[in-house]
Amino acid sequence: MALYSIKELEQLSGIKAHTIRIWEQRYQILAPSRTDTNIRFYDDEDLKWLLNISLLNEKGTKISKIAKMTKEEVAQMVQHLCEQSSEFDHHINGLITAMLDLDEALFDKVLSTATLQLGFQNMMQDVVYPFLKKIGILWQTGNISPAHEHFISNLIRQKILVAIDGQVVRRRDGHPTYMLFLPEGEMHEIALLYMNYLLRTLQIYTLYLGQSLPFEDLKLCYKSFKADYICTVLTSTPERSEVQAYIDTLSATFPEATIMVYGSQVQHDFLVFPANVTHLTSMQDFVSEITATAKHSQVAR
Numbered sequence: 001m002a003l004y005s006i007k008e009l010e011q012l013s014g015i016k017a018h019t020i021r022i023w024e025q026r027y028q029i030l031a032p033s034r035t036d037t038n039i040r041f042y043d044d045e046d047l048k049w050l051l052n053i054s055l056l057n058e059k060g061t062k063i064s065k066i067a068k069m070t071k072e073e074v075a076q077m078v079q080h081l082c083e084q085s086s087e088f089d090h091h092i093n094g095l096i097t098a099m100l101d102l103d104e105a106l107f108d109k110v111l112s113t114a115t116l117q118l119g120f121q122n123m124m125q126d127v128v129y130p131f132l133k134k135i136g137i138l139w140q141t142g143n144i145s146p147a148h149e150h151f152i153s154n155l156i157r158q159k160i161l162v163a164i165d166g167q168v169v170r171r172r173d174g175h176p177t178y179m180l181f182l183p184e185g186e187m188h189e190i191a192l193l194y195m196n197y198l199l200r201t202l203q204i205y206t207l208y209l210g211q212s213l214p215f216e217d218l219k220l221c222y223k224s225f226k227a228d229y230i231c232t233v234l235t236s237t238p239e240r241s242e243v244q245a246y247i248d249t250l251s252a253t254f255p256e257a258t259i260m261v262y263g264s265q266v267q268h269d270f271l272v273f274p275a276n277v278t279h280l281t282s283m284q285d286f287v288s289e290i291t292a293t294a295k296h297s298q299v300a301r
Helices: 006-013 017-027 044-058 071-084 089-101 104-118 120-140 146-165 190-201 215-225 240-253 283-300
Strands: 040-043 177-183 205-213 229-233 258-262 277-279
Touching: 006 017, 006 040, 006 044, 040 044, 044 071, 044 089, 089 104, 089 120, 089 146, 104 120, 104 146, 120 146, 120 190, 120 283, 146 190, 177 190, 177 215, 190 205, 190 229, 190 283, 205 215, 215 240, 240 258, 240 277, 258 283
Parallel strands: 177 205, 177 229, 229 258, 258 277
Antiparallel strands: none
16 A cells, blocks of 8 residues: 655645645544654545545535535546546546556546547547656655556557557658657657657658667668658666767767657756757647648648
């Protein structure tokens, strides 16, 4: 069972720690355990309960009324809202609950509902990416195990693969081409897969090389494919001290290509990006870049 400080509960629920304390004192919404030094801590059940309360409160139910409801009544109201609302928070909260419970059926239901309401691209942008940020908080604070992360990543990966499978694109002369890969040792594939999906929705031809690609193999593929653009995501590899050298090597090895780099490892202020390297600070940056490329290609044609 994971344990959370009140600050971590604030980050995951979106409810200020001060408000949580008031709700505890005035309405007995939560009954946290305490350490020997009288510091509050919470468990998974507290987090899931607070996520449900937060949703009802945001939708107009007064906290004084919620405090008088049973957990079953709260769950029923939340379910009703999830079926009727087009907002994003309840989807994200549902994914967190599914992850903590390792509940594949619930996870699939939440993602399927969000996709029907928002469309696949908006579901990824407005639900999955904010959810992944919250997973990052859980991971950093040690409140989820590698099993939780693998469980969630594989389910999301499956959804993206199905969506990609429906996008058939053929290589055409005069149209831009993209090569996508992760460096050797890098296994966090969701962002790269989603990039591949976005490119294919714009009818842009891609060569997807996937996880943990040795650099020599990357050079061999480029020699044959001659991509106009090379995309990669640096989440955990290379290490922070080696990122600049890796970016410089990419730039020097593929001078005729535009290289797009994304991920937590390329967000450091000390990094310098060569002229042929585009630094992406968000997935929306990538969407803007490839949309402009597609439009330019159509005009040139």
